Every structure is written in structure tokens, then in C-alpha cells.
Amino acid sequence: MHKSFNPNWIAAVLGAFMLMFVALLPIRIDFNVSSAQETEAPGQVVEYTLRTIIGQNPAMAFIGVGGDIDGVINPTLNAQVGDTVRITVINGDPVLHDLTIAEFGVSSGELTLQDQEAVIEFTPTAPGDYVYFCSVPGHREIGMWGTVHVEGEAIASDDHMASSGEVAQVAAQPTVAPAVSDAVSVVRNPSDLPGPLGDREPTNVEVHLTALEVTGQLADGTTYDYFTFDGQVPGPFVRVRVGDTVELRLTTADGSLYPHSIDLHAVNGPGGGAVYTQTNPGGETSFSFKALAPGLYVYHCATPSVAHHIANGMYGLILVEPEGGLPPVDREFYVMQGDMYTAQPYGTQGHLTFDHAAMLDEDPEYYVFNGAANALTTDENALYANVGETVRIYFGVGGPNATSSFHVIGEIFDRVYSQASLTSEPLTDVQTTTVPPGGATVVEFMLDVPGRYILVDHALARMERGLAGYLYAEGDENPEIYHGDQITEGSGH
Template sequence: MATVTRPPEIGQGGAPGSGPNVRVGAMFTFVGIIAIILMAVMVVTNYALASGRGGGAAAEKVAAAPLATGPFNLDVTATEFKFAPPEITIGGTGDLNITLINKGAIEHDFIVEGIDGKILAPAGQTVKGTFKLAKAGIYTYVCSIPGHKEAGMKGQLVAGSPATTGTKPDVAAYGPAPKEQPSVVEPAISLKPAVADAKPLPPPKIEPPVNRSTAATVKVTLETQEVTAKLADGVTYTFWTFGGSVPGPMVRVRQGDTVEMTLKNNASSKVTHSIDFHSATGPGGGARVTQVPPGQEAVFNFKALNPGVYVYHCATPMVAHHISNGMYGLMVVEPPGGYPKVDREFYVMQGDFYLAGKRGQEGHHEFSMEKMLMEHPEYMLFNGSVGALSNGAMKAKVGETVRIFFGVGGPNITSSFHVIGEIFDKVYPEGATEPVSNVQTTLVPTGGATIVDFKLEVPGNYILVDHSLGRLEKGLAGILEVEGPANPEIFNPVKPLPKP
């Protein structure tokens, strides 16, 4: 029993805490505590009954709610890159009949993960399909075309009520809580083995100077191909390409020429591809009229109005996904008199690659949408592979003037292009008509290009880099090998260190 100590009442004797008022107060305190305990028990009991945890009549009533039996008929609209509705709830199990309405510019499909079946709808078309749901539960539906799920084409299907699916109402309605954004440094994931005997992609084709004084119609055919190749030692990757190389073949015309462009998409491709010429004046640079499904082709004409060096790339949504897999190249539009003659020309493009595994991890890597959106490439490369510009890929001689057509496909990272040990005699910044002289490093944006000319005066190996030099560790280096006699008047090692 509770004890309260208080002074004796005035006019009363006895020991402290022994009067009648003290006993009454203690009794009221005890009764109050008992009442609070009883109220708490009632609240807990009512909650248990209401939530089905107490085994009482209320729980039995919820559990007894019957499942409906299909068919269930629903329309789902697909665009770039979402489904409407993003959440579907049906009353039970059975046949789920989906009408997929594709209002997008490219093909989309609809699958329910864990359930047989797929609906594939070409751009602008409507296709129907049926999925057989044998059990109540929570399912995920997605577009399985590469990159589309990661870009946002997924939703949640609830078959049955929260009671029958075994989930809380908030989870059934909204799905699980979003995951925390992962840190950049992640543990290595498990990979499939690298493709045996895979070779690097071939070097891109470079076109010679036009050497023509009048305008003409130039017919160009490019085929998009999805090719598995060696990206680095022990690492393979499936590139998306123009013509089977990264970058794609150079296109070279004269200002005023009419270009008749045929784009073919190889029948083995998994997705639609297209082309956007930065040199073309017209909607999408051609992309709007070249969204070509696998096995088909499209043709359009455009006039090369402006001289310069221009990027072309795939512009099928998600555009950055297609570019990051290698879908870019250069088009050179020569001025009427052509560019000044040089002894050798080279064709180089820089790109950033977003692999699911870690850099250097052996195996076959898939594309990582997450890394691309965070702009954290595992590799940065010249011409599509580590070492593509080494082992004699670029050779010249002392006394020659060389030209490099250089572009950045991206999709995200710009370049501070530099050749260690050389100064560019002329730079056509961003492909401009008029060059500037005596440049050490030239900034090239993503989706941009330049021309650099310089004369070789001393033999040796000259390293091509992006002067954001941490990128060397991601594979971004090339070697221009220069042969010829020494030139001590310009460079003379007076007291060289002994060779190791």
C-alpha cells in the first residue's frame, strides 16, 4: 500500500502519517492505479481483436473475407517511362486480361514477375494478353526491355485483400518503403563468366578528305548492331553500336551536299534504335523519323548546311542509356575548299561506361542504370576499350603534321583533351570554322567535337589523355607513336637517369 508522510493535523496528536486522512488518500491512490491498468488491458485487447491478432470474432471475420475469381479486365497505358496506372488491385485470383496501350515513341512490353507470359506492343499500337494468377499476393509488373524498368516502368499488382495477401494495408497500397540511396563504393556483385575468346571491337572507319569542288548527293547506310566484345582484360560487355564499332564509322561530306541516310536495325537487336545528326537541320536531327525496330530500316534526306565536325548518336529513349552503350560517332562537313592538308588523320572519341560490377572485376558485365544516373562510370575509354589506342593503333613520323578528329559521346562526362608533350598548333574549338593557335588543352563538351592539328618534331610516345587525370585509372589513355631521328635542338636529355 502506498505511504504518504505528512505533518499531524492541528489539534491532533499521534505519530506522523497515522491520521485518518492519510489512510483515505492512500486508498484513493491504490484505486486509481488499478483503474489505469484495467483501461490499458481493454485498449490492447480491442486492438488485437480489430487487427486479427487476438483470435477473436473480429479476426475471424476479416480472415473469412472470400477471394473473388477472375477474369479481371484492365487497361494499362505505356509511355516513356511509366505505366498508368502505377498500382493495380484486383479482388482475387484467376485470369488477368491486360490491354496494353502503347502511347510512346518506342516499343514497350508488360510482364508480371514470377508469372508466365508477356505482352509486347510496338509504338502507337494496342495489344492484349492474359496472365494466370493462381495465388493471392503482391506482384510486380515491369517493362522488361533493357533499361526501361530501371528508368521507372514498373508497378505493383495486389491480388486479393490485405488480409488474404498477408500484408499490412499500407504496404498493399503503397509498397515497401524505398531503399536508401546506395553509397558509391559498393561490394562486388556476382557476374556471369566473361565470354570466351571475346575480342575488342574493331577500330572505327575513318573517311578520307572529300576532294570535291561541287556539291553532290551522298548516300550513307549505317546498321545498328548489338555486339558482345572485350572491354578490358577479363571483362566483356554487350555494346550497342553503329556498324559494329565504338565510335561508329565516320561520315564525311562537303558543305552543301545532300545526305541520303539509310538506318538499318539488325534483326538480332533487342530494342529500337535511331540516329540524331547534330549536323542536320530538322526535327530531332533525324531521330523522329528513324525510330527503327529490329529488322527494319528508315530513310531520310538532309542538307549539310554548316561546315564543322559534329556528333551523331542514337536518340531512342532512354537516350543516355543508348549512348552509354556506345551509340555515337562523328560526321565531318568540310568547307567548300576543304581543310588544310595534313600528313595523317586520326579518329578518336571518348565515352563513359556504366558497368554493374566493379572496375577490374572479371566476368561479363551488365549495364547499370543506377550508376549512369549518379554519373559514376566504372570505365572511361577512348574508342570503346582499354588499350584501343595502344600497340601501334596510332603511328606517325617526325616532321609530319597530324590531325585528330576528337569527339565526346558521353553521355555525361566532358573532356579536357590533351596530348602530353605536345602543343596543338591549331584547334577548331567545338568544330568551329575558324581555328585558334597554340593550345595546350582543349575543353570538349559531351555531344561536342573538335579538330586539333600539330606538327611532330621529336620522336617518342605521346600519351592522349583527358587532363582530369584521375580518369587515367579508369582506362582513358592512348599512345601516339612517333618514329624518326632525334632533334636535340628542340628536346635534349642532358643527363638522363639510367634505365632500370
């Protein structure tokens, strides 16, 4: 509801008097004025207080504090042309928010502490509806926005809008900050996974994960602010057996800017754990579930914007072994694919930033195996095996958006547990297998010939955006199966 207010103003004396009067009150005062001569209206001071909230529907919002807007979600804030609009923003949780109004060039700046406050002030010079919103990636899209409704007649001015604050600026082209010198490696080594459980009875298993925001190396000379489980991408490989009861505890590291949570696709129950684990910085939550069905399942953060948290690295795999486990193999590996959205083009050196619009457009700059560009092509993080050995790759896609056409250049999958179903017969002799975001597969093959094999998504343009991994097979040549005169360069192999 907004007041009716004649755009013409009564004498400046009355206005000045009201200004003094209104400035003392926590909320706006409505009063009607019956016309007078047209002036450069001095306006009133109208004040509103908004508090950020994290809820269910919408997932995040502003809620009015005091006056007509008390308790209203994303209330419409009314003002007249010429008013001085003053909005106090209070951070309702110890996570990152702000309040921005683009047209007026005003922002509260980053609020990170619980109950932290900021005040913005501006003077609209034209009627219309203007959006106030939280500019943290994804927060506007999931509900953190409302309207400033301005009535009256436009004040003649060259500038469409006037801002009384110092924050009014023209948005500049994104510039690249220097790479962060102490950025860590977030790459999980593909050999870093627990071994088979063996033939044991169902039991209780405790899993403790920590949501950790870290500045990591995205590529050589390029850093990025990741969200992770336990500091690496993907998160820890969780291995249980069917019938186990899993007690899952999630901690969000103190000092984080975002709340985090977990949804495991191995769970039967709403949210897959997410309804029990929305965890603020410094907090801890837990829940338990019984693993009812064998399979290889993705887990991921499910805090809005979920896609943002996934893009930044919050995903992993949980294997629910069938009774008796999977058939033994010589080597097991753990690889996950993700797509990443930076404001700066692929290959830019420096500290890159997240581009929410690019994510919504599903237009990634980077594709990564295990968290960073070409991470699994380094000697440190490549896959190693011997000729004659059987290899099993647990492969999942965190996404958030891109489906993988998983392929190993130079090999044929002897067996594919398609869609990561461990209760169906595996497919045999497969070249490439489709893995959707939030999906997984298990592939197995025997290495006949030594050399370097390349893990790819056979949408091969992605190889030019960081998506490749090397598997080295050592052993004796096997000319009966594969031989030529001379290995040529530039074959991509």
C-alpha cells in the same frame, strides 16, 4: 478508378462460387459484399491484360487491353487483399520488354518477339500501391510503369507478401558470368576514316548505317554487350561537304533486342533524324537532310533510354567540310571518348552487365577511347606518325555523361578548332581543350620529337579506368628541342 469493396468477406461458399465464375472472364468483376465474419479471405481471381507500346509521350508504356482499362496508358490495376491477381502481358513490338513487380517477386521474364505473351500471378496480403514496370534498363524511367492498387486489411502473416508463382526470389548479389569466348573487338582503328573530299561541288551522298548489338571485348578477359553502328565504336566516320544532301538509311539488324535510331547534330530539323528513324529489329528507315553548316558533329542513337544506348557505344562523328575542305595535313585520326556503366567494378574479369542506376548517378566504371579499355594503347590500334609531320585529330565525346579535358601528354596543340567550329579562327597553342558530351573538337599539331605521346582526358583518374591512347612518332632525335641524360621508367610517359 477502383471499386469499393468491403474487406470483410461473405461466406466462403459465395467466394468459391464467384471464383469459378470470375475465372472465366477476361477482366475483373466488381461486386459489393456487405460484411460478414472475418475469414482468411479466399479472394477473387482478377485478371488484366496489358500490352507494351512504343509511342511519343510517354516514349514507352503499357496499355490496357479489354475491360475498364482498355486503351488506358499505364492503367491502375485494382485488387483486394487476398485476390489472386493474374496479369497477361503481351509484347507489342519485337523488342525486349518484361513486366516485373518487385514487392511480389514476380516477373514475366524476357519478352522479345512481337505478340509474345506471358502471365504472372500473385496474391497481395496487404493493402497499398505497388509498381508494375518493365525492368529493361531505362524503360521504367521513360514511362513503362503503373500501379497495382490493393485495398483491404492486411492478412496476418509473417510474410508481408505472398507469391503464388515460383519466381519469388531474394535479389542476389550480382554474379559475374564467364567472359564470352567469341566476343569480337569493337574498337575502331583511329586511322579508319575516309580522306579529304577535295574541291568538289555539292552533291547527293548516300549513307547506310546498321544498328548492331554485339558482344565485344571491353578489356582483357572482360566482355560486354555493346550497341553499335556497324559493329564498331565509334560508328563510321561520315564525311560530306557543306551543301551536300545526305540520304541516310538506318537498318536495325534482325535479332536485335532493342529498337535503334540516329540523331545527327549536323541536321537542321526536329530530332536530328531521330523522328524518322526509330527502327525495330529487322526494319529499315531513311530520311534526308541538307548539310547547311560546316563543322564536326556527333551523331548518336536517340532511342530511349538514349543515355543507355550511347553508353553502350552508339555514337560517331560526321564531318561537314567547308567549301574547299580543311587545310591539308599529313595524318588524320578519329578518336571518341565514352563512359561506361557496369554492375561489376572496373577490372572485373568475365561478362559484365549494364548498371542503369550507376548511369543515372553518372558514376561510370569504365572510360574508353574508341570503345574499350586502353584500346588505343595496343600496337594494333595505336596512332602512328613521323617526326616533322602534322597531325590532325578529330575528337568527339559520345558520353553520355562525362565531359573530356582532352590533352596529349608531351604536345601542345598548334591549332584547336574549339567546339569543333570550322568557321571560326582556330585557337593557337593550347594545352588542354574541353569537349562536352555530344560535342567535338579538331586539334592539330606538328611532331618535333620522336617517342610515345599519350592521349588522355586530363581528369587523370580516368586513366586508371581505361582511358589512354598512344601516339608513336618515329624519326630522328631533336636534342635542341628536347633532351635529357636518360629516360626514366615510371614517368607515365
